[in-house]
Amino acid sequence: MQFETWTKALAELPVDCVAVGVHDDGELTPEAKTLDLRCREKLSRLMKRGDFSGKPGESWLVTDLEGLRAERVLLVGLGAKGDITRKAWRRAVLTALSAATRTRVTSLALALPRPAAKVLADERLGRSVAELTGNTLYRVNDLKSAKKPRPHALNRVVVAASAKAEPAVKKGFAQGMALTAGSTLMRNLANLPSNVCTPTYLGRAAEDLAKTHKSLKVKVLGLPEIKREKMGCFLAVTQGSDEPPRFIVIEHRHPKAKNAPVVLVGKGITFDTGGISLKDPPLMDEMKFDMSGAACVIGTMNAVGELNLPLNVVGIVAACENMPSGRAIKPGDIVTSAQGLTVEILNTDAEGRLILCDALNYAKRFKPDVVIDMATLTGAIVVALGVHHTGVFSNNDALARELVDCGLAADDRAWHMPLTEEYGEQLKSNFADMANVAGRDGGSITAAAFLGKFTKDLTWAHLDIAGTAYQGGAAKGSTGRPSALLLEYLLRRASAR
Ligand code: BES
Ligand code: MN
Ligand code: ZN
Numbered sequence: 001m002q003f004e005t006w007t008k009a010l011a012e013l014p015v016d017c018v019a020v021g022v023h024d025d026g027e028l029t030p031e032a033k034t035l036d037l038r039c040r041e042k043l044s045r046l047m048k049r050g051d052f053s054g055k056p057g058e059s060w061l062v063t064d065l066e067g068l069r070a071e072r073v074l075l076v077g078l079g080a081k082g083d084i085t086r087k088a089w090r091r092a093v094l095t096a097l098s099a100a101t102r103t104r105v106t107s108l109a110l111a112l113p114r115p116a117a118k119v120l121a122d123e124r125l126g127r128s129v130a131e132l133t134g135n136t137l138y139r140v141n142d143l144k145s146a147k148k149p150r151p152h153a154l155n156r157v158v159v160a161a162s163a164k165a166e167p168a169v170k171k172g173f174a175q176g177m178a179l180t181a182g183s184t185l186m187r188n189l190a191n192l193p194s195n196v197c198t199p200t201y202l203g204r205a206a207e208d209l210a211k212t213h214k215s216l217k218v219k220v221l222g223l224p225e226i227k228r229e230k231m232g233c234f235l236a237v238t239q240g241s242d243e244p245p246r247f248i249v250i251e252h253r254h255p256k257a258k259n260a261p262v263v264l265v266g267k268g269i270t271f272d273t274g275g276i277s278l279k280d281p282p283l284m285d286e287m288k289f290d291m292s293g294a295a296c297v298i299g300t301m302n303a304v305g306e307l308n309l310p311l312n313v314v315g316i317v318a319a320c321e322n323m324p325s326g327r328a329i330k331p332g333d334i335v336t337s338a339q340g341l342t343v344e345i346l347n348t349d350a351e352g353r354l355i356l357c358d359a360l361n362y363a364k365r366f367k368p369d370v371v372i373d374m375a376t377l378t379g380a381i382v383v384a385l386g387v388h389h390t391g392v393f394s395n396n397d398a399l400a401r402e403l404v405d406c407g408l409a410a411d412d413r414a415w416h417m418p419l420t421e422e423y424g425e426q427l428k429s430n431f432a433d434m435a436n437v438a439g440r441d442g443g444s445i446t447a448a449a450f451l452g453k454f455t456k457d458l459t460w461a462h463l464d465i466a467g468t469a470y471q472g473g474a475a476k477g478s479t480g481r482p483s484a485l486l487l488e489y490l491l492r493r494a495s496a497r
Contacts, residue, residue: 130174141187220249266296417444
């Protein structure tokens with residue numbers, strides 16, 4: 001996919017299709033008027049007849065207008081007149097892109113009105129166009145045996161930019177393409193079934209990154225090395241499974257980066273049956289997505305490598321299955337984490353926090369500036385926030401606020417959840433330093449509080465993505481979230497350097 005800018009006359013653009021906006025009262029935007037004058041006002045007559053509503057989300061394809069270089073004009077509904085908001089702009093861009101991909105258009109010019117630069121900066125405009133294109137073109141990596149439908153024809157998207165804005169827009173294109181590559185990798189990994197996407201498979205996917213990006217160094221630990229690291233909690237979760245675990249470390253170093261690294265940690269449960277505390281059958285298939293955090297870390301490291309960000313970033317993934325078996329952990333079992341704290345496993349379905357506590361402890365050896373973990377950790381976060389916001393927990397309010405802000409800016413929203421001492425107290429155990437569960441109340445917070453016991457000396461945030469990383473129902477599949485939020489955070493750090 002190619003992204004370009006143009007500064008010249010719209011009617012002369014060498015593209016298959018030009019997308020222009022129209023309002024619901026039939027009025028044309030200035031760009032649409034320019035074309036209209038060239039094609040003897042066919043567009044305004046069409047609008048007057050009222051065939052096209054001009055409502056947001058709707059579009060109308062007009063072909064073979066005389067006087068234009070493009071064979072097609074796509075009218076995109078903008079709704080009422082007035083300043084266009086960022087949300088309305090994204091909707092219009094998405095409408096244009098998805099309409100174009102339903103045709104054989106190969107090159108599309110987006111001549112839509114844009115929000116003011118202080119609402120949508122040039123760089124972000126470029127990034128969003130590339131990101132939205134990537135999302136529109138994404139096709140689920142299904143394993144259907146029928147012949148694949150014809151691929152999309154679209155391979156070039158052109159956006160208007162003043163000569164002054166051009167460099168920023170182009171920089172944004174590069175960011176958006178890296179984001180697309182990363183979130184596509186995440187989605188493809190997460191969508192795979194657990195019999196294909198095993199911990200071993202995730203390890204190979206990480207190793208593949210090092211082949212394409214010079215800045216990335218990858219290390220994959222197997223069972224003996226994990227034992228040597230005394231990751232008792234991680235080992236406890238994997239012990240019931242025949243599938244060998246993997247502990248994956250991906251390092252991006254940049255010669256110009258002076259700061260301590262950002263460490264990203266991902267939950268990589270390639271299938272969560274619940275273990276001996278077995279889950280109910282309904283929707284259990286969705287537990288193949290329980291490695292979404294891991295997939296996001298791998299995808300984000302891909303983006304970091306692609307952009308060769310002037311930062312030090314480390315990605316850590318703990319990957320295994322959670323299975324019931326004769327060797328599986330049982331409720332009441334007590335194990336010792338790598339940090340030395342003992343944990344009474346009251347519920348084997350609360351396995352995410354067990355693998356993460358050892359991964360978070362491992363992160364300490366990088367003397368990180370910031371550690372951010374992401375995990376499909378609790379059903380309780382879905383009850384609390386639904387599927388629209390990722391839950392943010394942190395032992396540092398400034399970091400939490402920054403992540404929430406990044407989510408807003410990147411259209412990948414997150415919400416700051418409380419994490420005060422009381423929640424940690426609920427994890428008391430009679431027999432060990434702590435239990436791995438604390439009852440139903442505030443379930444997503446007590447899960448975060450469990451992790452908090454292992455991150456006291458870190459600046460740390462935890463993203464609970466159980467509601468946002470994938471969707472169920474007819475469009476079942478990975479969403480790629482929170483890749484955009486994370487890349488926004490890393491890009492900000494890179495430019496603040
Ligand atoms: N992977 C699940 C969390 C989950 C649930 C993700 C639903 C996506 C959708 C996690 O390992 C889990 O089972 N958590 C338990 C914790 C409980 C036993 C304290 C849960 O949420 O029920
Ligand atoms: Mn579980
Ligand atoms: Zn789980």
